[in-house]
Amino acid sequence: MKVFWRKGYEGASLAELTKAMGINRPSLYAAFGDKEALFRKALERYEEGPTGFVREALAEPTARLAAERLLFVTAENICAAGHPAGCMVVQGALAAGETAEPVRRELASHRQAVVTALTERLRRAKTEGDLAADADPAALARYLVTVLNGMAVQAVSGATPGDLRKVAETALRAWPG
Numbered sequence: 001m002k003v004f005w006r007k008g009y010e011g012a013s014l015a016e017l018t019k020a021m022g023i024n025r026p027s028l029y030a031a032f033g034d035k036e037a038l039f040r041k042a043l044e045r046y047e048e049g050p051t052g053f054v055r056e057a058l059a060e061p062t063a064r065l066a067a068e069r070l071l072f073v074t075a076e077n078i079c080a081a082g083h084p085a086g087c088m089v090v091q092g093a094l095a096a097g098e099t100a101e102p103v104r105r106e107l108a109s110h111r112q113a114v115v116t117a118l119t120e121r122l123r124r125a126k127t128e129g130d131l132a133a134d135a136d137p138a139a140l141a142r143y144l145v146t147v148l149n150g151m152a153v154q155a156v157s158g159a160t161p162g163d164l165r166k167v168a169e170t171a172l173r174a175w176p177g
Contacts, residue, residue: 001042006084009039009103010096039092039103043110046088050077058117063125064175067144070118071168074148078155079164087152115145132177140176147171 003012003020014035018028032038057069078086092107122137131137151164159167 001045001088002083004039004042004092005046005086005088008094008096009035009092010100012039036103040106043088043092043106047110050083051087051089053077054114054117058121063122063131064172066118066121066125067175068168068172070144070148071151071171072165074151075164075168076161078152079159079161085158086156087149090149090152091156111145111149114148115141118144135176143174144171 003016007013007016012035014025014028017035017038018025021028023031028038032041053073054070057066057073060066060069089107089110092103094104096104118141119138122131122135122140125131126133126135126137131140147167151159151167154164154167
């Protein structure tokens with residue numbers, strides 16, 4: 001997972017992947033089938049582990065608390081020691097050729113799933129009166145995810161958790177009502 005996270009799908013060589021797992025190529029193929037299948041397993045692990053907080057954030061009692069948790073936990077996590085900076089889902093296939101098109105589509109689908117889940121959470125908040133009546137849940141969800149994705153890119157470029165907390169604070173100033 002960390003090799004794909006650091007190098008992206010196409011940037012991760014089979015030699016790096018097998019070395020990280022302590023296996024040889026035939027074992028990789030026997031266990032996973034191919035590099036793309038291994039990537040999908042790594043993506044599952046990533047979403048269960050490092051980004052598991054997204055599900056928890058969406059369960060916060062208010063939409064504002066959900067947004068705060070998403071932004072502030074992201075600011076800490078994408079710069080944390082022990083793993084590559086940034087987000088595997090954001091950078092995994094942004095700079096990839098045609099052979100990686102299925103992976104690029106898969107990652108786009110994962111990013112869209114976050115937008116969809118957040119939109120649903122914000123619609124519920126609006127229905128419950130927890131979000132301003134004139135707020136646009138879909139636009140607000142897209143805005144928040146765009147900020148989160150931008151924070152991931154900034155982390156890869158060397159931004160610190162403090163830098164990213166300031167971004168989160170700035171983004172929350174745009175929160176409706």
